[in-house]
Amino acid sequence: MQFTARDIALLLNGTVEGDPQASVDKLSKIEEGSQGSLSFLSNAKYEPHLYTTAASVVIVNNDLKLTQAVNTTLIRVENAYSAFTILLEKYNTVRLHKSGIEQPCFIHAGAQLGQEVYVGAFAYISDGVTVGDNSKIYPNCYIAGNVTLGNNVTLFPGVTVYHDCVIGDNVIIHSGAVIGSDGFGFAPNADGSYSKIPQIGNVVIGNDVEVGSNTTIDRATMGSTIIHAGAKIDNLVQVAHNVEIGANTVIAGQAGISGSAKIGERVMMGGQAGVAGHLTIADGSQINAQTGINSSIKEPNKKWGGSPYQPYQDYLRANVNTRRLPDLEKRVRELEKLISELTKKDEQ
Amino acid sequence: MQFTARDIALLLNGTVEGDPQASVDKLSKIEEGSQGSLSFLSNAKYEPHLYTTAASVVIVNNDLKLTQAVNTTLIRVENAYSAFTILLEKYNTVRLHKSGIEQPCFIHAGAQLGQEVYVGAFAYISDGVTVGDNSKIYPNCYIAGNVTLGNNVTLFPGVTVYHDCVIGDNVIIHSGAVIGSDGFGFAPNADGSYSKIPQIGNVVIGNDVEVGSNTTIDRATMGSTIIHAGAKIDNLVQVAHNVEIGANTVIAGQAGISGSAKIGERVMMGGQAGVAGHLTIADGSQINAQTGINSSIKEPNKKWGGSPYQPYQDYLRANVNTRRLPDLEKRVRELEKLISELTKKDEQ
Amino acid sequence: MQFTARDIALLLNGTVEGDPQASVDKLSKIEEGSQGSLSFLSNAKYEPHLYTTAASVVIVNNDLKLTQAVNTTLIRVENAYSAFTILLEKYNTVRLHKSGIEQPCFIHAGAQLGQEVYVGAFAYISDGVTVGDNSKIYPNCYIAGNVTLGNNVTLFPGVTVYHDCVIGDNVIIHSGAVIGSDGFGFAPNADGSYSKIPQIGNVVIGNDVEVGSNTTIDRATMGSTIIHAGAKIDNLVQVAHNVEIGANTVIAGQAGISGSAKIGERVMMGGQAGVAGHLTIADGSQINAQTGINSSIKEPNKKWGGSPYQPYQDYLRANVNTRRLPDLEKRVRELEKLISELTKKDEQ
Known part of the structure; x- marks a missing residue:
């Protein structure tokens, strides 16, 4: 199955930035993109990959502001993550169809x-x-x-x-x-x-x-x-x-x-x-x-x-306290020693 | 499969109290009884349901003493629970028979x-x-x-x-x-x-x-x-x-x-x-x-x-003690303070 | 499937001590050996069984020194355990072959x-x-x-x-x-x-x-x-x-x-x-x-x-300490009593 950026933009109600004829036949993570693959960018943490990815097409949020030039074709949509999920679903529905x-x-x-x-x-x-x-x-x-x-x-x-x-x-x-x-x-x-x-x-x-x-x-x-x-x-x-x-x-x-x-x-x-x-x-x-x-x-x-x-x-606190038990036991031992000394003095 | 109270009583060696022709075609809990269902009463806790159940037939213990009138047909047996289990077994044997x-x-x-x-x-x-x-x-x-x-x-x-x-x-x-x-x-x-x-x-x-x-x-x-x-x-x-x-x-x-x-x-x-x-x-x-x-x-x-x-x-005690650890630690801290004060006084 | 001690020794590159025609058709643990069974002895702990086993053939290490007479045929190999494993593999390969x-x-x-x-x-x-x-x-x-x-x-x-x-x-x-x-x-x-x-x-x-x-x-x-x-x-x-x-x-x-x-x-x-x-x-x-x-x-x-x-x-220590908690609590209670007495004396 092969699709162009234009096909996908139509399906997702998005707009193409770049080559509308860019074609893809597989899905990939943005950091693993290759020629012919389609990716998405949702989490800002991954934005640096956008400028280096080899993916042919990347779906991004409408409000994304580019800070460098990109080598890939973008499709801008309202919500890149959910748009990508919709694509995956369609892909699976077609692939796994049986009757x-x-x-x-x-x-x-x-x-x-x-x-x-x-x-x-x-x-x-x-x-x-x-x-x-x-x-x-x-x-x-x-x-x-x-x-x-x-x-x-x-x-x-x-x-x-x-x-x-x-x-x-x-x-x-x-x-x-x-x-x-x-x-x-x-x-x-x-x-x-x-x-x-x-x-x-x-x-x-x-x-x-x-x-x-x-x-x-x-x-x-x-x-x-x-x-x-x-x-x-x-x-x-x-x-x-x-x-x-x-x-x-x-x-x-x-x-x-x-x-x-x-x-x-x-x-x-x-x-x-x-x-x-x-x-x-x-x-x-x-x-x-x-x-x-x-x-x-x-x-x-x-x-x-x-x-x-x-x-x-x-539960978290109990775990911390349990790990401190050797320390607590040491403090009690110390107290026993001090008391014993005090008691002795007191008795003198 | 449909059975009368008389059929069931014969099978279980029980006695019918009520309509021997009362007929049932399904099993239910006594609190969920309905027209045509057979239930049992074993645990005294459920006895109040006996007087309100819509079940057509209820299996009860021989020694059950009614405290109100019932609208259902009773079958009295030595042990209502095991009698009911015997019925279930026969029901399953017939239903699941295969050869x-x-x-x-x-x-x-x-x-x-x-x-x-x-x-x-x-x-x-x-x-x-x-x-x-x-x-x-x-x-x-x-x-x-x-x-x-x-x-x-x-x-x-x-x-x-x-x-x-x-x-x-x-x-x-x-x-x-x-x-x-x-x-x-x-x-x-x-x-x-x-x-x-x-x-x-x-x-x-x-x-x-x-x-x-x-x-x-x-x-x-x-x-x-x-x-x-x-x-x-x-x-x-x-x-x-x-x-x-x-x-x-x-x-x-x-x-x-x-x-x-x-x-x-x-x-x-x-x-x-x-x-x-x-x-x-x-x-x-x-x-x-x-x-x-x-x-x-x-x-x-x-x-x-x-x-x-x-x-x-x-194991139970250890769990209780573990949960009391913050309290024990507080008691040790208190003791440390008291000792420190006593020691200071002592040194004065 | 029946094999002689000689067949097995050839397969394992071992030497026969006893009857090379001794024949076996099943595998057993040395302590459960019987007429016609093949066992092995690797762990010295099991050596006493060697002198009493009814197994017809036993695979042993080259360096095993007999301390008594044996009634069974031995096959000596470099490593009895791995030799036995090789046999098991061959046995399973033959038994489970399918095509x-x-x-x-x-x-x-x-x-x-x-x-x-x-x-x-x-x-x-x-x-x-x-x-x-x-x-x-x-x-x-x-x-x-x-x-x-x-x-x-x-x-x-x-x-x-x-x-x-x-x-x-x-x-x-x-x-x-x-x-x-x-x-x-x-x-x-x-x-x-x-x-x-x-x-x-x-x-x-x-x-x-x-x-x-x-x-x-x-x-x-x-x-x-x-x-x-x-x-x-x-x-x-x-x-x-x-x-x-x-x-x-x-x-x-x-x-x-x-x-x-x-x-x-x-x-x-x-x-x-x-x-x-x-x-x-x-x-x-x-x-x-x-x-x-x-x-x-x-x-x-x-x-x-x-x-x-x-x-x-x-983790092991924490478990020990947790089990000692009732004891630690008792020591703290004892300290509280002693302090209270000391404080009272001190105030007198």
Whole structure:
């Protein structure tokens, strides 16, 4: 795919400064630009690269004032960063476009597929499944009975969705993610063994959710494990049965949420953080990486750290204090010596 | 599927109080009951819901004394909770029943399949594999050479079992789990690079074990990585080469067990906990979430927490003390002031 | 497969002591030897087993001096351990040899396969893919458009490689690993929701790298996520977008590396350790299990522990000091009492 500066300016509603016929066929960072590449400049810190870059075209902000001559063609737009993001999206949409049914795949007669659906080879779609328009089911995906997928859903290769789960519009699920496997529920027997508690609920995922590679979201024992609209979940995250995750909450890689915990809206959870079972996390909470949450967080919009967790500032201070412990112990030893001397004098 | 109160009472050996023809076609929590749903009441805390629920039928304990009139049909049984669990199991068994060989799948001529086996499309069964009766191998599973699966085994979609592994009866393995991949063993070379140590052992899984989604259990370097009967392993757990996990041990999500560690029987490991290599964990140990075990635990049936770990009570106390450090430092400062004053007076 | 002591001695350039016709058909640890098994003795600690083992043949070091009679045939070599490893490798190479194209699989007409390649059933190879000689692509793998695989690469069952990624020679990737899924990048909108930042980079994996089961390596936003030659990555590891991992670095299970972090060469990262985004870790760093790295490490070849991290020795000391806190508090209380008495006396 090859584009001229003029094509791109038209698309972005921008103005060309330089050669409108300058042509590009790839994207690059400004500091790594080369002949035929398109870059952008948004952060002023990178401005020096603008005067040396080999990129053929660079998108810049309308209000940028040049301090030297440039060798590249500029496209001026309102917001260079978001303009570049729009370009990337279009580029990806074109590059990753797929439709049609590849063979061999397995589509049960009782499944209903929408318009412009892609089903890859070796994908499996069970009885009672509904797939919305423009959805893509890549190879090696498995969709069990009575699952509903909305419109414009993408399941990358090797995603498994167990029976009865419901997935909203514009949801993206990356490879290897497992949606709706059994919750971890067992009842102890008198002899020390366990009986499995059947897990008959499901998982409900709202619109615009993204789920990372190899993340696991268990079905509810009864009722639903719920991921609300707009939540973004990274790779290798564990979401246990009956958990509820609020709208627009963001959860980083390898974080884990235990059974029946209820995470609020706009929460940010760092990597490898954990939440114990049956807790509630207030809206807007910011949870540092590796934090261990062992009781409910009731105050919204606060930052927390440590395992077990405390307010983030206290956590920082506690670390400093812990590191000063050898010093504190020395001061106590010194005091003991002084007191001992004073006491002796006093007794004389 | 639709059932009357009488059908259910017969199945559970219970007695109907109300309309024996009351019919149900779904299950619900008592507080979420609706026309046509079946619920149960076990925990006295939920009794108020009994008098307001819209569920058509509710299973209750024989000894429940009503304090108000109810609008629903009751079924009285010895133990409402376990009766309900029995129902759920039957419901799931019927719903999830599968048998037969779907095409296309790959079954090597040298594999032996038992009676009433299900093999899903795109499943792969290699030479020398034995599959017991009533076992289910869902789509996209891969079973390498010479693997043995017992009777009544369920491999959900996308499970991989490497060569030579042995899996007992009634084992359930959830999607994406990998059994028998190479242990992480490398010998350092003089130039800083590593040579792979071939991993020629296997994994042996006992009867009644459950393994969660995307969990990984590595094969032994030599000999076997062993999961004993009745152990329950959650999602995203790492079990390294030559590990041994005792009978009826329960391991929560994202916990990790390093090479050659030996976990006792009836151990309970919390989420994201870790055990270092070559350690022994005594029977009945209870390990808190995010705990780091860096030396063997010899006393059985104790509770532990922290990273590095300590007795659970000490761990709680250490956290309290750490949080009081700013206060302790203040007390030391105060003492220093007092001593300094006393010393000055003393010198006068 | 059956071999005589003479066959093995020839292969290893060793000398037979005992019956050159002694034949073996399996491998065992020396303490678990049985009729027909081959073992080795390298660590002097295990020498007593040499005099009691039932193994038919044992490989020993040239300089071993027998202190008793043995019932087994010995093969003397320069280095028993490495000789045994060579044998294991040959054994595995023979056992796991595969070639040819199994049906049904999906190979796009625009893909190029080298010599002696294995493609398993239900594997999917897209347009523009290049596969080098002697590479093995097991069943249920998915290779997206324009991926390049080198020579002698092994992708175990169920590996997914997203488009444009580049994988070097002799790379081994275990089941369920996902290479090149989207980095976790979102731009916040004014209404609290997020817009996806398109991830148009790729993943580049150097020669001789091994990647464990269910590990995830995200593609770069732009540019490349890079795993340099000889790095070894265990199971369930998270490698975020734009990360760079140096040559011969070893990363244990469930460790996590956040976006744009740059890990040096010969680093050793323990299990469940985490590195925050945009940090640099010096060459040769040794990072203890469960460590949390929240700032760059500039000094090479040092050992670190704790979350947040500190020098390993300080971390050990801090733990000891924390455990002594109740004792320190008691000493402060004692001092307060003494001071109070002294002050009273002083005032009298």
